[in-house]
Amino acid sequence: MLTEASRVRERSWVIQCALSRICGGCAMSLGRPIAFLGTPDEVARNAFHLPPMHVGCAEELRGAPGSDPRWRLVTTAAFEFVRPAREDLDREPRFEPVSLIAG
Ligand SMILES: [Zn+2]
Numbered sequence: 001m002l003t004e005a006s007r008v009r010e011r012s013w014v015i016q017c018a019l020s021r022i023c024g025g026c027a028m029s030l031g032r033p034i035a036f037l038g039t040p041d042e043v044a045r046n047a048f049h050l051p052p053m054h055v056g057c058a059e060e061l062r063g064a065p066g067s068d069p070r071w072r073l074v075t076t077a078a079f080e081f082v083r084p085a086r087e088d089l090d091r092e093p094r095f096e097p098v099s100l101i102a103g
Pocket of ligand 1: 027053057
């Protein structure tokens with residue numbers, strides 16, 4: 001069974017959210033702040049692999065089946081979408097929040 005938490009990680013969906021600037025949880029337009037869920041490692045690198053979300057949607061996903069118990073929620077006013085370069089060790093598209101509001 002495909003849980004919400006696994007659907008949101010699909011590469012095609014992640015890219016669609018990035019390009020359309022829609023929430024990875026509810027597919028509606030993003031406002032501010034923008035929320036990201038990430039492991040402590042992703043938070044430390046400021047590189048997230050889940051799509052941007054509304055704060056409420058991110059909180060809901062954090063409690064959903066298939067979620068990662070290590071996830072932390074951070075919020076930001078803006079983000080950069082980074083497509084992996086050919087030589088990049090991290091081959092997944094990722095998000096780099098600009099000016100974190102909360103960790
Ligand atoms: Zn949403």
